[in-house]
Amino acid sequence: MKKRLVLVGGGHAHLSVLRALAIQRPLGVDVVLVTPSRFQNYSGMLPGWVAGHYPLSACRIDLLPLAQAAGVRLVPIPMAGMDAQRRCVALQDGQQIDYDLLSLDVGSETNTSWLEVLGKKLLPIKPLDSFFTQWPHLLAAARVKPGYQLVVVGGGAAGVEMALAALAAFTQAGVASRVDLVASESGLLPGHAPGVQARVERFARQAGLGLHFLRGVGTEEGVLLSDGQLLHADSVIAATGARPPVWLGMSKLGLDAQGYLWVDAHHRSVSHANVFAAGDVCARADAMLTRSGEHAVHAGSALAHNLLATQAGGALQAYVPKRRSLYLLACGPRYAVASWGRWSAEGQWVWRWKDWIDRRFIQRFSTTGLVPTTQMQEHTP
Ligand SMILES: Cc1cc2nc3c(=O)[nH]c(=O)nc-3n(C[C@H](O)[C@H](O)[C@H](O)COP(=O)(O)OP(=O)(O)OC[C@H]3O[C@@H](n4cnc5c(N)ncnc54)[C@H](O)[C@@H]3O)c2cc1C
Structure with missing residues (x-):
């Protein structure tokens, strides 16, 4: 058998x-x-x-x-x-x-234990399938509510990329909104080199992202920061680490x-x-x-x-x-920051590099991207 x-x-x-x-x-x-x-x-x-x-x-x-x-x-x-x-x-x-x-x-899974009280306002980044389903609803709600307030919690790569992507989406849709990123005292992108962190922080501030290097907990109104400030939120995206x-x-x-x-x-x-x-x-x-x-x-x-x-x-x-691993961090409007150990770079060309790698990844796993072993051997010198 x-x-x-x-x-x-x-x-x-x-x-x-x-x-x-x-x-x-x-x-x-x-x-x-x-x-x-x-x-x-x-x-x-x-x-x-x-x-x-x-x-x-x-x-x-x-x-x-x-x-x-x-x-x-x-x-x-x-x-x-x-x-x-x-x-x-x-x-x-x-x-x-x-x-x-x-x-x-x-x-x-996304660890949302201290944000659960937000109820329907909470959108965890994982499972990814449900994020893909929910995001269009969030964008539609933002289009019809002037002054829409989105808070992203999590200062790692996923949180930073999502906050900047949401900001770019709102700008493109002509939505009058505010986007805040709560990144804890460890700041942006813990584990990445200071040069990378500085590049991303500069870009984020210029783009108009509100940055908070404080702990946050969920309340029914939004996210309460450890200095007592309440960030009112219509929605909260959780990119708060894995469980x-x-x-x-x-x-x-x-x-x-x-x-x-x-x-x-x-x-x-x-x-x-x-x-x-x-x-x-x-x-x-x-x-x-x-x-x-x-x-x-x-x-x-x-x-x-x-x-x-x-x-x-x-x-x-x-x-x-x-x-060392290479990270290409998307910053919203077809701009990205590259991080590889202590080396970093940024620009539209980094985004095009990321775009090429990502499309190639998808192509690799489409059936047309499959190369049978025999064919591979034929091409090996
Ligand atoms: C916004 C964002 C951007 C990121 N960008 C990068 C990046 O640029 N580079 C990088 O290296 N990492 C990145 N990451 C991290 C990366 O996504 C994860 O580390 C990676 O997905 C882990 O891969 P995996 O194979 O473990 O699981 P996944 O790719 O998450 O796949 C898990 C699969 O299992 C399925 N599944 C889950 N539960 C069950 C179940 N009970 N039964 C059956 N199937 C199930 C899911 O549906 C899914 O298809 C990013 C993460 C996020 C959220």
């Missing part, structure tokens, strides 16, 4: 797995992809979509043709939970799927102190040898990895190799992260 590999989530890492399966088409394995939707929205282009640079169709990958090319059965229902002892996943419609080998790439999916806590898998799936350098669960994971959902036992799309994509190549090797009985490959 065929062994069953279940992939949960169509995130950055599983795109590489689907691509590898499409190219290699391994025999003797039944592969199932469990995902809430056949479309995987791409976070890297979300700020550009909000700023009006892209239609939705340009920022998402259709998983169905990729799954078909890979011989994978796509089940468009979210997973509700799993039991690592019984080797099965439970779907939201009550179905159960047993697995021999499991791979998780479900990303993380692991709640169901992981009941999965019986080994987790780290924050509740993320604990994996080794091969991205294999430290507690269950038949479970692998990559991307935001996991934490490496041997290394500190920031939660980023870049790591998810690169770990995805090792993950693809390891899933196929486990099935075929081959040696596993470690994912060795690069020492």
Whole structure:
């Protein structure tokens, strides 16, 4: 009987797995992809979509043709939970799927615990699918309410990019509005070099973004800052850092102190040898990895190799992260700041560079971007 590999989530890492399966088409394995939707929205282009640079169709990958090319059965229902002892996943419609080998790439959730009181005013950046659905409603509401007030909470890359994108969208729509960014005492872009932080802060101030380097908590009216100032808000976008999916806590898998799936350098669960994971959902036992799309994509190549090797009985490959990652931070109106270690740069040319990389990423996972192994070998000198 065929062994069953279940992939949960169509995130950055599983795109590489689907691509590898499409190219290699391994025999003797039944592969199932469990995902809430056949479309995987791409976070890297979300700020550009909000700023009006892209239609939705340009920022998402259709998983169905990729799954078909890979011989994978796509089940468009979210997973509700799993039991690592019984080797099965439970779907939201009550179905159960047993697995021999499991791979998780479900990303993380936005931690909104101290903003929940905002109720309907609150728009967390993740899940991305619901952000993509909600943003047009927010923009429509802003168009008809003069003096619309938007507060973005979170001074990391996602918060900064979203605040500047929203500002650009309001400006383009001729909306009289105010956009504030609450970034805590750590300031903008913690972890990036001072030169990068200075470039982004200068750009943000010139663009008219209200900056607050204070802690904020949600109230029914808006966001209350730690100096007592209340930022009234019609809407609050939360880009407040990640938290692991709640169901992981009941999965019986080994987790780290924050509740993320604990994996080794091969991205294999430290507690269950038949479970692998990559991307935001996991934490490496041997290394500190920031939660980023870049790591998810690169770990995805090792993950693809390891899933196929486990099935075929081959040696596993470690994912060795690069020492520095390149970040291209979109600043709204087709302008971006580049950050790579201590080096930084900015301009419209940086935005065009980002645009090229992002479009190439989407193209790479369209079925026309697939190059079969034989063809690849023919072209290798
Ligand atoms: C606005 C924004 C901009 C960003 N820009 C960058 C950037 O430029 N560069 C960078 O490196 N990082 C960036 N990031 C971070 C990046 O998005 C994440 O680190 C990355 O998406 C993690 O990839 P992943 O594969 O773990 O999960 P994701 O890409 O989030 O994919 C997870 C998938 O799993 C699915 N899923 C979730 N729950 C379930 C379930 N229960 N059952 C089945 N499927 C499920 C989801 O629908 C989704 O398709 C950005 C983040 C944001 C919010």
